Amino acid sequence: MNAHPEILRLLAFLAGLIIFAALNAAYLVWLERKVCGHIQRRIGPKEVGPFGLLQPLADGIKLMTKQVLVPPQVDPVLFRLAPALVLIPAIMSFVVIPFSANLVAREINIGLLLVFAFASVNVLGLLLGGWGSANKYAVISAARCVSQNVAYEIPMLITVITMVMITGTMNLNEIVLQQPDISQWYVFRFTASPLMPVAFLVFFICSLAETNRAPFDLGEAESELIAGFHTEYSGMGFGLFFMGEYANIVIGASLATVLFLGGWQSPVSFIPGGWWWFLAKVYFLIFTIMWIRWTYPRTTLWGLLNLSWKVLIPISLLNLLVTGGMLKLMPLIFGAG
């Protein structure tokens, strides 16, 4: 059975990506607890294995062996479907992320569109999880998640449209190829639009809000809604939610790296590019996400919506206009050259 080589390659990549997502979910939790520890001048996990490195393994085994409790008055289908609906889109959007020149599962010319299509399914999972678990706190948190994601999808997409206008393509690998070294990074590409760093900041804030992280973690606000949409989940149900959340964080960070920080290209020409540059940038962004989480308190729902509708959307629209104008006028001013 000489199956088509492409399918074999795809299956291998899929297995690799699932392992990558699982490992990421485990060791980002470890990194988060270490970063939180040291910011608060304590150590974080250190008992299980050297520097606590086996702690995620122990957590994983614990989550898997715990009984998945399904409360009686819960909606059976939605309750079981929700965690999967959060995790699967996250893993699927890994398919188009270029880890290095040829290390990409499937190079599709509309890769960016695919990632955002899956990103909107993620909030559906949260809503079904919150609604399905028939718990008042979960219902409130589900309502919050929906309004939060809708409010932050718009500025993110406007910024992405600006980027597509500049790069001219939606194929992530090509976008990376257009940024060979640090001076060419889109975050410093002032020729395209003077507001580029601001666009990066808007994109970063929106990816925080999309994944319910840091100052915008209204979805699972511990001190108000106990654990929000995953209050009723235990065992692997909770584990899947957790993996979904961390997978989404990695996607948000890797998108920001691909679009703005030159993906797997190395910032300086004499060191060759490769997947290690990509992972270094992604993990630096993830460190910043964690650093922000342990510094700021939480906003309220209306504060969060105000920030999006009154601040981020106007800025991203302004950026869109400025970029459009620059693209149109630049060739005229500097002649057809």
Place this chain on the structure above:
Amino acid sequence: MIDLALSQNKEIFVLNLGPQHPATHGVLRVKLLMDGEYIVSAEPVLGYIHRMHEKMGENRTWAQFMPNTGRLDYLGALSYNHGYARVVERAAGIEVPERAEYLRVITVELNRIASHLLWFGAFVLDLGGFTPLLYAFDDREMILDLLESVTGARLTFCYFRFGGVYNDIDDNFVPGTRAFIKRLRKRMPEYHNLVTKNIIIIKRLRDVGPISAGMCRRYGATGPVARGSGINYDVRKNEPYSVYPEFDFDIPVYEDGDSMARYMVRMDEIEQSMRIVEQALDRLPDGPVMAEKVPKIIKPKPGDYYSVVEAARGTFGVRVVSDGTNTPYRLKLRSPTFSNLSLYGEAARGMLLADALALMGSLDLVIPEIDR
């Protein structure tokens, strides 16, 4: 604040906040009638940690009730020792020597700083910021070590006796306290930069949970809650007791009565308490820490006596009715948070859930002190 009269929304549902809930810092349950995320009515339900201290007072001798006062508000327990000691000294006519009064003021003010630091950490934790709690606990740990080296306890103190204090301070208490004050003076600007000036905190606290001076007076709110609404009432100034008149410190009062005002009152009070402790350390007199002829069995003259002290959360009053025997006939404990919380029903109506929790955090509740 939606106009509740109009919203005859059929889906008003009851949400139980507590008794096991991260934001209630104890076993308080608030029955919320919610319309979506707006609160139609909030009704605190008490009694989950009620131990009937007042009945215990009636079957113990006067001295045996002192450990109970430490269990009322264990974050500022020394003020409660002070309140009970003062009322019995007033009833039995016992004089307290100068050095003991100074030690009392120093330890009570240190305890007030520790209580405000813990409140600061827990309040920002309610708003979602985790790290300031750990920094505040790091500072508070120094106070607890200092108080432990003197009184032997860290939280539920039983240090005061009628006519003085249990034992004198050891020699590294004074340098230790001075070092602590120097360190906290360096840390306070950092707390203000990290939290007070943070735009997210400002947006969460400004104009949230407004409490007017009239509402404070009608509900009998005292302490930082009243001082946050423009009422200049602090027992240490309005009804001077112990050696407080000898120190010069001022009472922070903020006018606008929202959560930010109550937050700022407590942050400034930390600074004022440090000033008191410094002046008290400079003028600490020598001499005995216990009055000489304090009778072993105390039998105050019959009649009823009342005295108040400024605890970390407000006016702690003790009314004692004595019938001349060695056990109190009636012992009434007036707890400040009981009255501060009684205005929550009216203050939280129509607010969002997140703001209602910010308001509850700004009231600085300690539930065992409410239930007694």
Place this chain on the structure above:
Amino acid sequence: MENLIAQFEAIPALAVKEADYPVRGYHLEVTVAPEAVVAAAEVMDVAGYTLEAITGIDWLGEEARRREAGVKARNAAAVKAAKEAEEEPPEPETADLSGITEEMEVVYDYTHYDHLFRVMVRCRVARDNPGLPSIHQVFAGADWHEKETHDFFGIVFSGNPDLVPFILPEDADYHPLLKDFST
């Protein structure tokens, strides 16, 4: 301060007495009949006072103790007088404990935010069915204090919105602070 005393006498209060603050802890002691409690609260409200606490006291057996003390004092005096006159001491009388109506007391503590003047309003109620009007329209904070006093003593504050067990468990029908309460 003078017009306060005048206003209290106008209610009419049963007794208005100035107390010695350093010893007692309050300045003015006003005794009122149960019906006049709301009027006293309004006097305080108009004067800008705030209600600090409501205390219940159960004076079970107080009258009996007073009579016995009186009898004992008279016996002692009689015995002493007899010893001086070398006569044989008269037969000691016994206190007649009939016709005592047991009483309970409710004490309202008022204080003022600006100047140091504490007023204590006392009100005696019968012990078998203790009842007096609620002052929660005047001082909203009194609502909780009254519910607590009702929990501990069984004093019924007529007009209080819902006089159900507040600090005690919902199904509590006992009143722990009564002198004859025993578990």
Place this chain on the structure above:
Amino acid sequence: MGTYFKDLFGGTWSLIVGLAITIKYFFYPVVTVQYPRATLKMPPRFRGHIDLVADPGTGAPKCVVCGMCQRGCPSGCITLSGEKPEGAKKKILTSYQLDFTHCSLCGLCVESCNFGAIDFSKEYNLAGPSREAYVFDLLTRLKERTTNVDNDA
């Protein structure tokens, strides 16, 4: 409009200042004590449960069975008994039991004892399987302490 921009720029600046503070502490040394590995020394006045004090000369407890501590304790944790052998003029202690589940460590017993016969121990990590494990017999504890003090002295 003014407050809009003031909030925007002032707010962003306050966020950056907040980040700077936490990253500074990220590189500061750790302040926590790794409890099971390293333990703190308790200050001299630390109040563990009470223990009998041995008379340095004879090694017997200083207690004269006057019962002051038993009466002084608000929660009635102490029960002690002693008997007077014919010849001697002083009572000797036969049993001294402390029910540590009720003790509130208030120190009224230590204070009321004018013979200095009981004092606070420095023990704080008392783990026990059941409530009864916390009813200490201080006399036997004293004997154990004095015996192993003798053999390892």
